[in-house]
Structures are given as C-alpha cells and as structure tokens.
Amino acid sequence: MGKLLHLGVSSNIIRILRNLYSCANTRVKLNSSNVSDPIDITEGVLQGEILSPLLYSLYISDLEKAIRDAQTAGVTVNKDVDLQALLFADDTISLNALSVGVRIKLRALERYFDIHSLNLNTSKTKIMIFRPPGRLPTVCAFKYKGQEIEVVNKYVYLGVEFSSSGLFPLASQQFKKKGIAALGALWSILMKSQTF
Secondary structure (H helix, E strand, C coil): CHHHHHCCCCHHHHHHHHHHHHCCEECCECCCCCECCCEECCCCCCCCCCCHHHHHHHHCCCHHHHHHHCCCCCEEEECCEEECEEEECCEEEECCCCHHHHHHHHHHHHHHHHHCCCCCCCCCCEEECCCCCCCCCCCCCEEECCEEEEEECEEEECCEEEECCCCCHHHHHHHHHHHHHHHHHHHHHHHHHCCC
C-alpha cells in the first residue's frame, strides 16, 4: 500500500483496498459438487477481480525505470527512442541489442523483484536472440538466480508468434486466417439481414 501512497492514490481508496484484501479468500472446486473450505489470500492480487490488472500495473510502474537504470541499450526505434520493455499486465518482454545487456538486465530484474517481493516464473521465461534468417544461433547461456533460462527460436506473446529471424510469416498467416473467418461471419450476418 505504501507504493500507492507514493503514487498519490487517495488514502480513502487505499483504505477500501485494504478492507477488500483483508478478508479475501477463495475456494477450490474438488469435484462436481464439493468445494474446499475457504483459503485466505495473503499475497498478490485477486484473480479475476476487475481492479487487479490496474493494481499490478501501478505496483510495477517503476519497472521500466529500473531496467533503464541498468544502462543497457534497448532496441532502437528511431534516433530519439529506444525500447527497453513491452509490458502488458504481468506479461513482460525485456529488449536488448546485445547478449551482455541481457545478463545485465536479468541482474537488474533480480534486484527489482527481490525489493518488491515478486517472483519470476523461470519455466515460463524465455530468451530469444534475433538474427538474420539462415544464420546459425550464437550459443549463450542465461541464468536468473542460478536457474538457466531457455533460449528459443519462436515465442508467442499476446497471441503473436515472434520468430528469431525477425520475420512474421506464421503470425501474418494466422491473422489473415482470422480476418477471413471474421469477414465470412460478417458476410453471413449481412446476407441474413439483407441490409447491405
């Protein structure tokens, strides 16, 4: 709650949130008719609760600054902008131009996560090195708190498949297929209503 105060959130709103979270619990469905006893929720945000994404975003609002403070180059967008990270709720991509920068950013993330009592799910964390098509991958090992992070050639982020070649043929085919399906559904509705 201290972070919300620091961001200027009203003490009345913080009091409401504290009350909401002080009595939060959940139950687990054991089979078709039985549920567990209530289980208190003592950390994190409430799953499926409408404020949870906003609260998480506010909590990590200084993550990009922590990454930038590591003083490694991001990915250059233009002469004035370098992109350090892509953030959507708890899905985060950290971008770097050099593999040595990735290691520096991993250490910066480790410090940030320790300070803010956050955990990194290393089984879901992947590293992808972009390279020209046909070029052999550079063999590098990356670790977070001693655990090796898998280096991959493809990764799906928010429904878009990224490829280490930097080309998006599979993603573009997938979006084309979805677009054609949506157009077909729209055409069917229009034909039924005969309003075009």
